[in-house]
Every structure is written in C-alpha cells, then in structure tokens.
Amino acid sequence: MNIHLAHLGDSxxxxxxxxxxxxxxxxxxxxxxxxxxxxxxxxxxxTTLVARxxxxxxxxxxxxxLEQNVSYEAALRFKLSLLAHVERTGALLERCLPxxxxxxxxxxxxxxxxxxxxxxxxxxxxxxxxxxxxxxxMGLFRIDxxxxxxxxxxxxxxxxxxxxxxxxERLGAPVLREVTSVEPRRPEG
Numbered sequence: 001m002n003i004h005l006a007h008l009g010d011s012x013x014x015x016x017x018x019x020x021x022x023x024x025x026x027x028x029x030x031x032x033x034x035x036x037x038x039x040x041x042x043x044x045x046x047t048t049l050v051a052r053x054x055x056x057x058x059x060x061x062x063x064x065x066l067e068q069n070v071s072y073e074a075a076l077r078f079k080l081s082l083l084a085h086v087e088r089t090g091a092l093l094e095r096c097l098p099x100x101x102x103x104x105x106x107x108x109x110x111x112x113x114x115x116x117x118x119x120x121x122x123x124x125x126x127x128x129x130x131x132x133x134x135x136x137x138m139g140l141f142r143i144d145x146x147x148x149x150x151x152x153x154x155x156x157x158x159x160x161x162x163x164x165x166x167x168x169e170r171l172g173a174p175v176l177r178e179v180t181s182v183e184p185r186r187p188e189g
Contacts (some may be wrong), residue, residue, distance in 0.1 A: 001048040002089055008040055015099030037096050038157035046150035048117065054143075059113070060120040087109065100160060108160055112153055119149050 049056050059067065067075065090105030100108065123145040125133060135140045 001044060003094055004044045004048075005089065005092040005096055008044065009039065009092055035158050038160070039095065039154050041096055041157050042150050042153035045112070045153055046146055050146040056116060056120045057124065060117050060124070062117075068110065086180060097157065104160070109159070113156060115152050115156065116149060119143075119145060119152060123148070144171060 070078075086106050086109055090103075090107075091107050093105035093108055094100045094102060097105075121145050132138060
C-alpha cells in the first residue's frame with residue numbers, strides 16, 4: 001500500500017512541477033487533480049483492504065476484544081509500532097494530497113480507520129440479519145464492503161481540504177452558548 005502511495009505522490013509531484021503548486025497550508029477550493037488524487041488514494045486503500053479480509057475483521061474487534069486482556073508492555077510495543085506506521089503513511093497521504101498541511105495525514109488516516117471499523121461491522125451481519133437483508137425490501141442494507149469503503153474513503157479524502165469546523169462544532173468540544181435573559185410573557189387580558 002505504501003509503495004503505491006509513494007508512486008502516486010511521485011506522480012503528483014511530477015504533474016505539479018511545471019505549475020505553481022498551492023501552499024501545503026492553503027485550504028479551500030478543490031481542484032480536479034485533488035479530486036483525482038482522492039479517488040486514486042481511495043482505490044489504492046480499498047483494494048489493499050479488500051484483499052485482506054481477515055485483517056479488516058480483526059481490526060473491527062481490536063479495541064473491543066483484542067486489546068482488553070493485554071499487558072501494558074505488549075500494548076505499548078504495539079502502539080509504538082502502529083504510531084510509526086501511521087506517521088509514515090500519513091506523510092505519504094500529505095504528499096499525495098498537497099492541500100493537506102504537514103501533520104494532517106496521520107489524523108486523516110485515523111478517521112479512515114474509524115470508518116473502516118464501522119463499515120466492516122455493518123457489512124458482517126449475523127446469520128439472522130443476513131436472512132432479513134435478503135428480503136426484497138431490504139436492499140438498502142445489502143452493502144458491498146469494497147465498494148462502500150472505496151466510496152466513503154473518496155468522500156472523506158476529497159473533503160480533507162475543506163476548512164475545519166469551528167472548535168465549538170467538533171466532536172467532544174465544549175459547546176458554549178450565549179445566555180440571554182428573556183422577559184416573562186405577561187398574560188393578555
């Protein structure tokens with residue numbers, strides 16, 4: 001996967017060389033090449049993940065099952081190794097999507113990982129739910145993992161250059177609202 005991302009990053013650099021490339025810190029309007037890069041990255045990642053079905057199923061239970069009964073030392077070794085991989089792949093994402101500022105590739109990769117976990121769980125129902133999904137009126141719930149993860153990644157990646165929401169609108173951020181006094185209504189009469 002990283003090899004394919006590195007090649008895509010190299011081709012992005014070559015394609016953008018004769019033209020002035022936008023500043024890595026610039027955010028805003030999307031360009032056709034940015035959308036093409038997002039679609040290419042989504043394709044690379046989804047193809048890699050679909051080919052590793054067992055791994056994606058294990059990732060979907062990593063936090064809820066696999067990490068529950070592990071020693072501190074083993075968990076630390078795993079997380080340090082994972083951190084190195086996320087930083088390396090995140091830097092490749094930044095290279096492939098020039099609109100990303102330095103340091104944004106890793107958090108973007110974590111968002112994609114969360115999306116992967118959810119999509120994997122939605123696509124792997126129990127036998128009862130699989131039977132229910134086979135009913136003609138349940139077509140909306142029959143989801144192809146490969147196609148949906150590719151489309152979802154493409155949407156997330158193409159939106160990665162949009163300005164971030166204000167802190168008050170981010171998940172987990174405290175919401176501060178202006179409190180105004182309201183005069184009590186007087187009964188009409």
